[in-house]
Amino acid sequence: MIAFHRVGLEYPRTKTKALYNVNLEIKKGEFVYVVGHSGAGKSTLLALILRRLVATQGAVYFAGQNLKHLRGDQVAYHRRRIGMVFQDHRLLSDMTVEENLAFVLQVQGVPRREWPERITTALRRVGLSHKKRAFPEELSVGEAQRVAIARALLLDPPVVLADEPTGNLDPANALAVLEILKQAHQRGATVVVATHSRELLEAYPARVVVLKAGQVVRDERPAEGGSIRVREGPPRGGKEEG
Known part of the structure; x- marks a missing residue:
């Protein structure tokens, strides 16, 4: 599904290397945590998958492309x-919850007749059907983040990326957010979560990719019973560029 082959990224103005020689493969249907200290390259890795950034070395593949x-x-x-x-919900403050979701559907060109069902389903999945006419300022921090996840899941995307989605939340709301991401995974989505929260890793054991100074230093997979099995060396993925 997603493959990094000898990927490096250097910011041209500062000559700062955010990622260096990353080899990584994420298979369809996996749930993967990307962990590391601030500045380790977690957000950069997600931005490359989203194609907000382009690798300066190597290649990033998505579904073989x-x-x-x-x-x-x-x-x-x-x-x-x-x-x-x-991490921050980025909801439009002058729109209700329902209007925030409808705006996304409009931008994506979804036929208007499909909007009510998609919005109803998305809000039900995050437990906020009763908040559809509320404005963002009327929501708690946890509720706002759950609306942001509903927005991300509106079109049932095959891949979900979450960049520190629980960074601003208390433990109870953090676990609620994790449960929503877990359910998306169980419906078949490939989920990649950048986080520094050990609590999330313990609550829902899954593969853990550890970044340090822009490099993959560990790749750990849960064994039976939820313990972690360490995989020696970074996995290889993708193809050579021609």
Whole structure:
């Protein structure tokens, strides 16, 4: 599904290397945590998958396609296949919850007749059907983040990326957010969560990719019973560029 092959990313103005020689493969239907200290490269890795950034070395593949080669409408189509959740909810303050979700459907070109069912389903999944006419300022921090996840899941994307989705939440709300992501995974989505929360890793054991200074230093997979099995060396993925 997603493969990094010898990927590096250097910011041209500062010459700062955010990622270096990353080899990583994420298979369809996996749930993967990406962990590491601030500045380790977690957000950069997700931005490369979303194609907000382009690798300066190597190649990132999504469903067999080299993302570096996407142009124009191809980039927009690629992003429609990904549900993105950020640490801050980024809801439009002058729109109700329902209007925030409808705005996304409008931008994505979804026929209006489909809006009510999609919005109802998304809000039911996050337990906020009763908040559809509320404005963001009327929501708690946890509720706002759950609306943001509902927005990301509106089109049932095959891939969900979450960048520190529980960073601003208390433990109870963090676990509620994790449960929603877990349910998306159980419905078949490939889920990648960048986090520094050990509590999430313990609550829902899954594969853990550890970044340090822009490099993959460990790749751990849960064994039977929820313990972690360490995989020696980073996995290889993708194809050589021609």
